[in-house]
Amino acid sequence: MWHIYLLECVDGSTYTGITTDVDARYRLHVLGSAAQYTRNHPPRVLIAALPVGTRAQTSRLERLIKHWSKARKLAFFQPYTTDWRSYCSCAPSEPRDSAAPELREPLNRHTVAVQHVATTQAEIWAILRRRVPSLTQSTLRCGLSEDDAARWACVWIDELDGSPADLIAHGHADKVLAYVLRATHQL
Known part of the structure; x- marks a missing residue:
């Protein structure tokens, strides 16, 4: 999977790659x-890295981000500045089966008991908001309401x-x- 990342350089400038x-x-x-730019402007810190796709x-x-102002770049990457590895499947120390044990029981209820679907979706969404806040914020930025986002998280x-919730539960956030x-930026 390809990632986009943002570096802050020692002179305060940023580099996107x-x-x-x-x-x-x-x-x-x-x-x-x-890169030539970081040869002349050495990086100070990796601000964030996001998985995108192809x-x-x-x-x-x-290309889109490189035309943005520094403030806009920082605002875009800000929700992801926490350790990006914490929600990627490439996290080195987290075994796949223990990726999200708190999601297992509500996911099982969601798939088995149809009468609890609405409650379970809201419960799963609440867990996802705590576990991967940057992802849930990005989902809401797509224009979904909380209820729609909760349903979306549980749909194949x-x-x-x-389903997004199942993938997250198995370490594939x-x-x-x-x-x-990709959906937010029509890529």
């Missing part, structure tokens, strides 16, 4: 061998090959976030 391996690319920027989709978003989406970002 894309990669499939954020850590390796950041190390290259620090060494001065990744190289073409990520490149389109990068062919492109994702599952990065796929859901990428899907939401």
